[in-house]
Amino acid sequence: MKVATRxxxxxxxxxxxIAKVALLGILNALAIWAIFVLIGESAYWIAVMLAAGxxxxxxxxxxxxxxxxxxxxxxxxxxxxxxxxxxxxxxxVAFTNYGTGHLLTKEQVIENYLSxxxxxxxxxxxxxxxxxxxxGRFAVVLIxxxxxxxxxxxxxxxxxxxxxxxxxxxxxDGVPESIGPYQRLGTLELFQHMSAVEALQFHFEDFILKMxxxxxxxxxxxxxxxxxxxDALIDTTTGKVYTATQGTFLADDGEAxxxxxxxxxxxxxxxxxxxxxxxxxxxxRVFVWTFEWAALSVVTTFILGLLLAVLLNDQKMKFKxxxxxxxxxxxxxxxxxxxxxxxxxxNAEVGLINDMLQxxxxxxxxxxxxxxWAKVALIIVNLWLGFPYMMLVSLGSLQSIPDELYExxxxxxxxxxxxxxxxxxxxxLVSVAPLLVSSFAFNFxxxxxxxxxxxxxxxxxxxxxxxxxxxxxxxxxYRLAFESGSGTDYGLASAVTILIFLIIGTxxxxxxxxxxxxxxxxxxx
Amino acid sequence: MYKGFLEPAYLWxxxxxxxxxxxxxxxxxxxxxxxxxxxxTIIGQKxxxxxxxxxxxxxxxxxxxHPFGRWMLNTLKVSFITSALVVIMTSLAAYxxxxxxxxxxxxxxxxxxxxxxxxxxxxxxxxYLLLLWIGExxxxxxxxxxxxxxxxxxxxxxxxxxWLMKGYFDTIPTSLEEAATIDGATRFQCFYKVILPLSRPxxxxxxxxxxxxxxxxxxxxxxxxxxxxxxxxxxxLQSFIGDQYAKRWGVFSAAAIIGSAPILTLFALLQNELxxxxxxxxxxx
Numbered sequence: 001m002k003v004a005t006r007x008x009x010x011x012x013x014x015x016x017x018i019a020k021v022a023l024l025g026i027l028n029a030l031a032i033w034a035i036f037v038l039i040g041e042s043a044y045w046i047a048v049m050l051a052a053g054x055x056x057x058x059x060x061x062x063x064x065x066x067x068x069x070x071x072x073x074x075x076x077x078x079x080x081x082x083x084x085x086x087x088x089x090x091x092x093v094a095f096t097n098y099g100t101g102h103l104l105t106k107e108q109v110i111e112n113y114l115s116x117x118x119x120x121x122x123x124x125x126x127x128x129x130x131x132x133x134x135x136g137r138f139a140v141v142l143i144x145x146x147x148x149x150x151x152x153x154x155x156x157x158x159x160x161x162x163x164x165x166x167x168x169x170x171x172x173d174g175v176p177e178s179i180g181p182y183q184r185l186g187t188l189e190l191f192q193h194m195s196a197v198e199a200l201q202f203h204f205e206d207f208i209l210k211m212x213x214x215x216x217x218x219x220x221x222x223x224x225x226x227x228x229x230x231d232a233l234i235d236t237t238t239g240k241v242y243t244a245t246q247g248t249f250l251a252d253d254g255e256a257x258x259x260x261x262x263x264x265x266x267x268x269x270x271x272x273x274x275x276x277x278x279x280x281x282x283x284x285r286v287f288v289w290t291f292e293w294a295a296l297s298v299v300t301t302f303i304l305g306l307l308l309a310v311l312l313n314d315q316k317m318k319f320k321x322x323x324x325x326x327x328x329x330x331x332x333x334x335x336x337x338x339x340x341x342x343x344x345x346x347n348a349e350v351g352l353i354n355d356m357l358q359x360x361x362x363x364x365x366x367x368x369x370x371x372x373w374a375k376v377a378l379i380i381v382n383l384w385l386g387f388p389y390m391m392l393v394s395l396g397s398l399q400s401i402p403d404e405l406y407e408x409x410x411x412x413x414x415x416x417x418x419x420x421x422x423x424x425x426x427x428x429l430v431s432v433a434p435l436l437v438s439s440f441a442f443n444f445x446x447x448x449x450x451x452x453x454x455x456x457x458x459x460x461x462x463x464x465x466x467x468x469x470x471x472x473x474x475x476x477x478y479r480l481a482f483e484s485g486s487g488t489d490y491g492l493a494s495a496v497t498i499l500i501f502l503i504i505g506t507x508x509x510x511x512x513x514x515x516x517x518x519x520x521x522x523x524x525x
Numbered sequence: 526m527y528k529g530f531l532e533p534a535y536l537w538x539x540x541x542x543x544x545x546x547x548x549x550x551x552x553x554x555x556x557x558x559x560x561x562x563x564x565x566t567i568i569g570q571k572x573x574x575x576x577x578x579x580x581x582x583x584x585x586x587x588x589x590x591h592p593f594g595r596w597m598l599n600t601l602k603v604s605f606i607t608s609a610l611v612v613i614m615t616s617l618a619a620y621x622x623x624x625x626x627x628x629x630x631x632x633x634x635x636x637x638x639x640x641x642x643x644x645x646x647x648x649x650x651x652x653y654l655l656l657l658w659i660g661e662x663x664x665x666x667x668x669x670x671x672x673x674x675x676x677x678x679x680x681x682x683x684x685x686x687x688w689l690m691k692g693y694f695d696t697i698p699t700s701l702e703e704a705a706t707i708d709g710a711t712r713f714q715c716f717y718k719v720i721l722p723l724s725r726p727x728x729x730x731x732x733x734x735x736x737x738x739x740x741x742x743x744x745x746x747x748x749x750x751x752x753x754x755x756x757x758x759x760x761x762l763q764s765f766i767g768d769q770y771a772k773r774w775g776v777f778s779a780a781a782i783i784g785s786a787p788i789l790t791l792f793a794l795l796q797n798e799l800x801x802x803x804x805x806x807x808x809x810x
Contacts, residue, residue, distance in 0.1 A: 071621035082680020086648035332792035334741040336759040344770040508642040
C-alpha cells in the first residue's frame with residue numbers, strides 16, 4: 001500500500017509572489033508619477049491624499065495579518081471615492097454659496113479684482129517692442145515721450161541704460177534686437193503669444209503699464225486695492241470700502257461687487273427654501289408633488305399588478321404562460337426608450353393617444369402643456385412601466401400562500417370576495433409591503449421618467465428658480481445645478497439633495513424595522 | 526368541474542387581461558410599425574404601413590450629426606467594461622466577507638448595506654464637481670470621458686452585488702477549499718480555481734444585471750457626458766428626438782427597436798433569475 005505523502009501548504013508560490021510584487025510596483029510607479037504631476041500643478045492636498053492611499057494599499061498587501069482586506073480594497077476604494085465622498089461633499093456644499101457668481105476661491109477673486117485697471121486717458125502712451133526668453137519669460141522695451149528707452153521686466157520698469165544686461169542692436173531703428181536672454185519677437189511670434197503678452201503688467205510709479213494694442217503700452221491705474229487688515233477691497237477712485245462678508249464684497253450702503261467668492265453661508269440655503277417667497281412657493285409645490293407622484297405611482301401599479309396576478313394565479317385559467325410573457329414586455333424594455341416613445345404618443349397635436357381619443361370621444365387633451373394633464377400623463381406612463389413588476393412580485397407572493405387556508409375558509413362558508421379580503425390580501429401585504437416601500441423610494445427619485453417625458457414642464461409662472469409643475473425633487477435639483485437660465489446654484493441644489501437624503505433615510509429605516517432585515521442580518525453574517 | 530373558455534365567469538377575465546395586454550403592447554407595436562414606415566412622421570401613422578421599407582434603418586446609420594452607431598458602441602463598451610470590472614471587484618470583496626473572519630467584517634457589511642440605501646445619482650452635483658476637478662489633473666478620467674463615467678459606475682455597484690454574491694458563496698461548502706489547501710493551493714488559488722468556477726451562475730447573473738442597469742442609466746451619463754461622439758444611447762437618443770416627433774419619428778422608432786434589442790434578449794434569457802431575484806427581495810433587501 002502506498003503511503004500518501006502530504007505536502008506542506010506553500011505560503012506563496014514563486015509566480016504569485018512575482019505577480020504581486022510586479023502589480024504593487026506598477027501601482028506605486030503610477031502613483032508616484034501622478035503625485036509628481038499634482039505637485040507640478042501645485043495641487044498639494046490631492047498629492048498628499050494620493051500618497052496616503054497608495055501607502056495604505058502597500059501596507060495592506062505587505063502585512064500578512066491584513067490579508068482579508070486585500071480582497072476588499074479595490075471595491076472599498078471606488079465606493080469611498082464615488083459614493084461616500086460625494087455624499088459628504090454634498091453636505092459640505094449645501095452650507096456654501098457655491099454657484100454662478102461664487103465659483104472661485106477668495107484668493108482668486110481678490111487677484112482678479114487687483115488686476116483690473118482703468119485706462120488713464122490723459123497719461124502718456126508708449127510705443128513698445130516685445131521680447132521673450134527661451135524659458136518663456138517676457139520683457140518689453142518702451143519709449144517714453146522724451147525718447148528715453150525703458151525696459152519692463154519681471155513686473156518692474158527701469159531705464160534701459162541702468163540694466164546690467166548686454167544689449168545688442170541689429171539695425172538702425174534704435175530698438176535692441178536682444179537684451180541678455182531676451183530675444184525680440186517678430187509680429188507673427190507676437191500673435192502666437194498674444195494672451196500671455198496681454199496679461200503682462202508693469203508697475204511704474206503709482207500706475208500700471210499694460211498693452212493697449214499690438215505696438216503700444218498705456219498707463220493704467222489699478223481700480224481696486226486690497227487691505228488685509230480690513231479684509232476689504234477699496235475702490236481707488238472713489239475710496240469706497242467693500243468688506244468681505246459671507247462670500248460677497250459688500251459696501252456699507254449695501255452695494256456689492258459683482259463677483260463673489262465661495263464661502264460658507266451656514267443655513268441660508270435652507271432658509272431660502274423655507275422663507276424666500278420666489279424660492280419657497282415653487283419648492284413647496286415640487287415637494288408636495290414628489291410625494292403625490294411616488295404614492296400614486298405605487299398605488300396604481302400595485303392595483304393593476306395585483307389584479308392581473310390574481311387573474312393569472314387561477315389554476316383553471318387558460319393561456320397563463322402566454323399572457324404573462326406579453327404582459328411582462330413593458331418591464332423588459334429599457335425605461336429610457338419607453339419614456340421617449342410615450343412622449344411621442346402623448347404629443348398633443350400629432351400623438352396617437354389624442355388621435356384615438358378624437359376618434360372615440362371627439363376630445364383632444366393638452367397632455368404635456370397643462371399641469372394637471374401632464375401629471376395624469378406621467379402616472380399613466382409610469383403605470384405602463386411599473387405594473388409588470390408588481391404583477392410578478394404579487395404572483396410570487398400568491399403562490400406562497402398555502403392552499404389549506406383557502407380550503408379552511410371555504411369550509412367556513414367564505415365567498416370568493418371575502419376570501420380575497422380576509423385571507424389573500426393580508427398575507428400578500430406582509431410579504432409585499434417592504435417592496436412597496438422600496439418602490440415608493442424608487443419613484444421618489446425616478447428622474448428618468450419625469451425628465452424624459454415632461455422635463456418637469458410646464459413651468460410654474462413667476463418662479464425665481466427653474467421649477468416646473470411636474471418637477472420632482474431630484475429633477476428640481478438637476479435643474480438648479482445644471483439647467484438654470486440665470487446660472488447654476490450648486491449650494492441650493494445640494495441643500496435640496498440633503499432633504500432627499502433625509503426622506504430616503506427615514507423610509508429605509510422604516511423598511512428595515514418592518515422587515516427586521518437588520519436583525520436578521522446581524523444573526524446571519 | 527372543468528370550466529370552459531367561454532363560460533361567463535372566465536370570459537370577462539380574459540377580456541380584462543386582453544385589455545391590459547393591449548395597453549402593454551400597443552406602444553411597442555406602434556413603433557415597430559413606424560420603423561418600417563418610410564414617411565418618417567408621427568402624423569397620420571397607420572398600424573400597418575402602406576409601403577413598408579427599411580428606409581428608416583438605413584437613415585439611422587447614415588446621419589453624421591447623430592452618430593447612432595457610435596452611441597450604441599459607446600453604450601455597449603461602457604456597459605461591458607463596467608460589468609466585467611464589477612464582477613471582479615465584487616467577487617473579491619464577497620469572498621473575503623464570506624470566508625474570512627476578521628475585525629471590521631460586520632461593520633464593513635453593515636456600512637455597505639447602509640450606504641447603498643442612497644442611490645448614487647442623488648449626489649450628482651458632487652460627482653460632477655469631483656470629475657471636473659479630477660479632469661483638471663488627469664483628463665482621461667474627467668468630465669465627458671468614458672473613463673470617468675466607468676469609475677463613477679464602479680463606485681455605485683458595490684452594495685447589492687456584494688450581498689448577493691456573498692449569499693451564494695456562503696452556500697458552497699468550505700471542505701472543497703480545505704482539500705485544495707492540503708494539495709498546496711494558496712488562498713487566492715482557492716478563490717479563483719475553486720470558488721469562481723463553482724459560482725459561474727451568480728457571476729453571470731450579476732454581470733448581466735449590471736449590464737442592463739448600466740445600459741439604461743440616464744442621469745449620471747446626462748450630467749457627465751456632453752460631446753456628441755461620447756454620448757451613450759440614452760443621452761444621445763433623447764437629444765436626437767427632442768421635440769422632433771413630427772420629423773424624426775420613423776428613424777427614432779428604428780433606433781428604439783435596435784436599442785431595446787440587446788436588453789430584451791438578455792431579459793428573455795435571464796427571466797427566471799430576474800423573477801426569483803425580485804421575490805427574494807421580499808425577504809431580504
